[in-house]
Amino acid sequence: MKDQADADRIDVHDFRHALKLVTEKRETAHYRNKKGLRCPACRRPFERLFISEKRHNSFDPNAANPFCIRHESDRVLVFTH
Numbered sequence: 891m892k893d894q895a896d897a898d899r900i901d902v903h904d905f906r907h908a909l910k911l912v913t914e915k916r917e918t919a920h921y922r923n924k925k926g927l928r929c930p931a932c933r934r935p936f937e938r939l940f941i942s943e944k945r946h947n948s949f950d951p952n953a954a955n956p957f958c959i960r961h962e963s964d965r966v967l968v969f970t971h
């Protein structure tokens with residue numbers, strides 16, 4: 891039985907028609923939003939989605955567009971706008 895944190899876990903395979911895989915590594919994946927999917931945090935369409943199962947993640951502030959973060963039990967999802 892899934893716990894509550896995983897009950898609404900985002901399954902990218904459910905959005906395969908709308909997300910283009912840009913890069914995939916062992917613990918990270920990077921997608922481009924092809925169909926205007928909405929960010930679960932702010933409900934605006936996002937441009938890119940970065941998913942990481944790593945404990946620590948660094949981002950370049952010079953590349954920072956507005957972004958939203960979603961925490962799940964074993965990973966973090968970053969939506970850039």
Ligand SMILES: [Zn+2]
Nearest residue numbers: 929931932958
């Ligand atoms: Zn957002």
